Amino acid sequence: MTRPSRRLHDELFAAPALLECFSDRARVQGMLDFEAALARAEAEAGVIPAGAAARIAEQCRAEHFDLDELAASAVRAGNVAIPLVHALTSAVAREDPAAARYVHFGATSQDAMDTGLVLELRAALDWFDAELGRLNDTLAALAWEHRSTWLLGRTWLQPAPPVTFGMKAAGWLSATLRSRERLLALRRRVLVLELGGAAGTLASLGEHGLDVATRLAGARKLTLPELPWHAERDRLAELASALGILTGSLGKFARDVALLLQSEVGEVSAAAVPGRGGSSTMPHKQNPVGAAVILAAATRVPALVATLLSGMTQEHERGLGGWQAEWDTLPELCLLASGALAHALELARAVDVDARRMRANFEATGGVVLGEAVALALAPHLGRPLAHALVERACRRAAAEGLRLVDVLAAEREVTSHLSSEALEALCDPERYLGLAETWVDRVLESHARRPSRDEPCP
């Protein structure tokens, strides 16, 4: 009989690499990697016989274990490490009963589960770094290509003075650059060994505790922490937060694109992957699937971060409830963030800018968004309040009567007595009112060029 699965949306919401990374098999392999390395470290430290370590390590292959049986046993054991250790012990005993005595020697379930998790998280962090690198390169290319492609700015979902599409892309990029920076910086706090035995003292290993821990950390290329962190979970909460922030920034990107994709705006299209986003009923439809997935992740991830934070108040040496709350929450959070990132990369690559439509949308406003420019120019003559009020009135008239602002203003004595018609035209020319848009792009691209790599010591 097969056990019920729930993975219909797995590939939609998560990146394939991360699905592998947090699969049942990978979780079990993570724990087995811990057990194998523990045995070897203990053998090197003279705690257990070298032969036993070799026998144990040989059996530490996830594909030899029955995942369904482990899951069933976890119901009674309270976690999956206990039945796994039992199964591993039996497997070793079948080959070498003497060696079986040394399986999991001196460790506690949480040592295996936490270290196994950290090994999975390292693989996940490597993937995030690489994929973020790709996204950042793509956004940088967009920013550079459209450094000067101007369009309506929009604030409070209402028209505002013009910006450039490159500046928009640079804004998205600046956030994902900072996210990558955070994900690099936390590696040294997160990628640490867990080894403390029952209550964290490693008393089970007598005088060899520190030696074994040091060797084990070294073998798995993890940092040896100051002390075990069974009930101090800030390390995981930091990772969760950093991914939460990344997902939030991707959500902002997706929302922007989705708004630009509206048929009434139409300034961007996202060249459809064939078959992607069709409707079951509407032949004309191209649903922005990627944006939907990213926004769904941005809706779900914040709550998962809160769960990790709420679960931090873990009792004494190892907690009751808080730790268990992490087991599925952190992988799910990583998966959702990975899906958002993968879809963001695909979306960024698909974005196609329609500069003509951008111009048309600007024209359709009558240019009232440049009222600010005129008001500022009039301010020295009339004072800011008066200038603001005059232009506000003109904007309303332009909107109400479907006129261009420049034409309404050109008919106002109070304007023409201070501004020549050339000056007025210039003030109402969006291309002349882009301020630092291109400078901002350059600054972000510079920062992108300077980005730290994972191989350098991180800042």
Place this chain on the structure above:
Amino acid sequence: MTRPSRRLHDELFAAPALLECFSDRARVQGMLDFEAALARAEAEAGVIPAGAAARIAEQCRAEHFDLDELAASAVRAGNVAIPLVHALTSAVAREDPAAARYVHFGATSQDAMDTGLVLELRAALDWFDAELGRLNDTLAALAWEHRSTWLLGRTWLQPAPPVTFGMKAAGWLSATLRSRERLLALRRRVLVLELGGAAGTLASLGEHGLDVATRLAGARKLTLPELPWHAERDRLAELASALGILTGSLGKFARDVALLLQSEVGEVSAAAVPGRGGSSTMPHKQNPVGAAVILAAATRVPALVATLLSGMTQEHERGLGGWQAEWDTLPELCLLASGALAHALELARAVDVDARRMRANFEATGGVVLGEAVALALAPHLGRPLAHALVERACRRAAAEGLRLVDVLAAEREVTSHLSSEALEALCDPERYLGLAETWVDRVLESHARRPSRDEPCP
């Protein structure tokens, strides 16, 4: 090649019945049940040929569909209903190409997904009702059995005047009674059909829309809502909230039991299921696995409720991101609540009360918790503040010197001049200071006896 699964903790965290209920197969079957019923309703209404409906209904069996393929196609389609409709259409076409034209006729993906979900939720609600009934009966029995078994009250995690264990159980019960009431009351708002077609108007069915919808709702024993609720998700949010509240109340129960199980308190034991809660390293250990699972659920579920609430701001006729955020969140929430409930039932059944230890823990406080009684008795003579201060002093002395409060007080002139030694002894007798504890138990049990059943019209 098998797809990666993540279900190592499924049986630990969820009730088996609910795992079935929200399995991939069940979700697909839910949608197919919709498609079959839709076709039949359309045939009855004369929209499609009766023969076509029969052909379609024949194919609506989840076991005929390749779930992995559906999941893979969902990546491009953006949801799983679209590839399912394609696959169903192909399956029908293989038997009867003419009938295939009428698959999913006039409906939209979300109609199938939402109605399918509602059918799953109905099964889940039935299970919750039954299991809550069992839990309530168990708690009622506990309350009745220990109606008069007294123990220290505890407030702010500090000793307080005595209560009875029955009153504690009655408190837990009162909350789960209200939860059951809420879950019954929301059925008429939640168990409703979704059928609106592309934009909710059912224009695709021309003049037959209302007829088809009415028949379809009737066939599936669902309520026909005033209008489709594609983007109005308060119904689901209400269910999520009600389960969130239930889980919170179960968390309170689990925390109480876990605290009573501490070896230093030891007033309760939870007869261990053999093999349950052993430690991988500590032979003496009996971990309260059930309590841990419930508390983990109580840590995770609130955030999932927040996700559902956050996702409610869905755009226009059908939203972008908010709807997708529900897909896995609501099932997960139901599963976690089901696990908490199942473990709570098991825990309630296992609870074994140690009345001797309760007495001993009371004695160990020196009886200071009855200071309130003495202070109240002295208040008419000395005024409340003075009486309070006098007893406070005596309590500190009793604690500091390891004396019984009654003995300290008996040595105080200000006390003995107002209270006889019999009166003082009586005031310091916990059995005489239980107030309404038994009355409260009776009142809750009465309410339990009066509980509405699912078959009666709910309140």
Place this chain on the structure above:
Amino acid sequence: MTRPSRRLHDELFAAPALLECFSDRARVQGMLDFEAALARAEAEAGVIPAGAAARIAEQCRAEHFDLDELAASAVRAGNVAIPLVHALTSAVAREDPAAARYVHFGATSQDAMDTGLVLELRAALDWFDAELGRLNDTLAALAWEHRSTWLLGRTWLQPAPPVTFGMKAAGWLSATLRSRERLLALRRRVLVLELGGAAGTLASLGEHGLDVATRLAGARKLTLPELPWHAERDRLAELASALGILTGSLGKFARDVALLLQSEVGEVSAAAVPGRGGSSTMPHKQNPVGAAVILAAATRVPALVATLLSGMTQEHERGLGGWQAEWDTLPELCLLASGALAHALELARAVDVDARRMRANFEATGGVVLGEAVALALAPHLGRPLAHALVERACRRAAAEGLRLVDVLAAEREVTSHLSSEALEALCDPERYLGLAETWVDRVLESHARRPSRDEPCP
């Protein structure tokens, strides 16, 4: 010296009536109302002298107490009820030292704080009911007025077949009708007395406990619960959830309106309150302040619901941390919901529909959204898949070349051989493709007309 305040955004984010309701003065008055009624009930029950009750009640006026001093003392006492009881005792003592002995007699701080809170919540619930009534009437009027005003439907933020604006309004209304229903139904679970004394047994009142509790509940027109609920907080969590759901539905309304207000869509305007929503820098700007406030509430409230749910695991007779977490969270949640509701009412009243623009936006799509209608009409002839594909192709061509779909289709042999040009024109006429839009409106309005009132026994 004045204490620092933080209320710059109070009036922006909350309804004035609710700001009063949860002000420091009102919270203190709520507790004092409890103390006065407690004394009277105790006098009636013969527990304390009638004269003392009168003296106590006389002093129970919040304006006589120094709120700053109470707040300062709360730091040491751990809550505000303790210093309030001290201050009340002193105040009574100044008039009648004998009566002072009977202040707060037999009660605990939480009795006063919880009952005081419930009295505030009743006032809040009354306000919500009335304001929701006004909102529902306004939405009903909108739905009726625009029962047939058609516009593009939009799904996934992309164009979809037409709906009517009345149907949109009916959708909003259906949700707020259900919210009102929920808020009525929970009154009997929420509007209950809290009176249990130190550990909930009311032992402090000896044999008079139930009599006093009954009288007190009656005097304040509250329900007497089965037992005290000091540590069972589902009642408050239910209220929080119901307001969370309401806020979510209002958020959906606000997002819809904000999207319609975009200058590129422009199908709705919200006649600006003079001075509302101007920009500090942009003269042309009319910021949708109301929508922003509602959406901010919809962003903030879900998390506050989660806090209430997370805080439910309260220890034993009265908890440590969970209760304290409620104190400011629940009022804040009520305030944010009230602000959202008040702004929603104002926004609903201001909404002005531009039917011409709706038509224009439809025309601008080339009518491709009616592809569904044509595909359905062709399906019996060509089969659903072929019909769908043919129309999909035509839609792409229409979009790419800026043609009307009807014209593209009229040039297709496969279409014209099955559909006459009249039939094709009819299929592409949005007014003929509104399906049940008006029926849905009628059904919701009927439900609105049937709505329960607070005076009837609620369902």
Place this chain on the structure above:
Amino acid sequence: MTRPSRRLHDELFAAPALLECFSDRARVQGMLDFEAALARAEAEAGVIPAGAAARIAEQCRAEHFDLDELAASAVRAGNVAIPLVHALTSAVAREDPAAARYVHFGATSQDAMDTGLVLELRAALDWFDAELGRLNDTLAALAWEHRSTWLLGRTWLQPAPPVTFGMKAAGWLSATLRSRERLLALRRRVLVLELGGAAGTLASLGEHGLDVATRLAGARKLTLPELPWHAERDRLAELASALGILTGSLGKFARDVALLLQSEVGEVSAAAVPGRGGSSTMPHKQNPVGAAVILAAATRVPALVATLLSGMTQEHERGLGGWQAEWDTLPELCLLASGALAHALELARAVDVDARRMRANFEATGGVVLGEAVALALAPHLGRPLAHALVERACRRAAAEGLRLVDVLAAEREVTSHLSSEALEALCDPERYLGLAETWVDRVLESHARRPSRDEPCP
């Protein structure tokens, strides 16, 4: 008429310094500091007359503004910056009408609000750094003093092998050390200027934009960001997360202490501040107020972090709803974290360890928690599973019959044939089974000694 306030719990839940920091007056002053510095920077850059800048700066004192009026006007304006700019303009105009033209020149409301906020956050971060320094010193002293004071370890709230109290303190300290590190590292991402004008381009300042921004950042000692961050809010989300993590770690500390304070455990007392934690009704009561406040914060803060993350999907150049959701949430989060930290410091200073009680609690378990040691010693002789089972049986017998484990084991042939009675006694001696407890303490204290200071370039 005074406006309703809600600050009864302000001093209980927040540190006084932070209440000042986020008071209405401070928020207004933060914006005025921006306006003054903007005017000066513009004067230096030659954009406005030097005299005007001086006139403007003179008026930028919060005490000159009517906060109630600003709050009232915010209702219509949608934020508080707009009426503040109006009021400032009027104030300047009264002295120098010409200068009034240059108030807020070229900036947008959000520039003033965000930069003002950053200035407040800097003050808050300085306070957190200093207070965390004090807490860390206190915890370090505790860890050192009790480096070897042994007590029962506890996992899953059940007895476990012994640890030392110093190791517990070192665990708390290790987490708060990492929190301080995070709060230092984020300064360069958070303490940045916001200046972009209406749509972020600073077009309003023509060619002088970058010059003004650079001068303004320099004057306020803020970093000039790559580009304005009006709608990219990861900076604030990072701060929120870091404070959320800190609060979680403090919650873990408070829960541990609260559990140790239980009368049945009694291993720690927290010397009561006079008047702190008394009960309104129970004379014997010493409520752990500080722990309650910290745990309340740990319950509330995670949800506020989620709010900030949820609010990140802000639309285009400046968002609708997401930004507004931050205004009160971030200060509230800072305040709650500050209260938790201040109470944690007070609690850490008050903690008094009762080593005798620690020993007694260990004895009361019969020493079964050392079963692990015996099982490990027997494992080489019997194999791990057999050894484990044998000791498990002995533990159950010891518990059931109230015997010492060592005595039960001494009567078992299978034990005595492998272990001498001296060896057995040694294995069952808690002082000899502390493993690396002291080493862990030393490692954390070393890390504490190495801690970066704010004055050094942060890592």
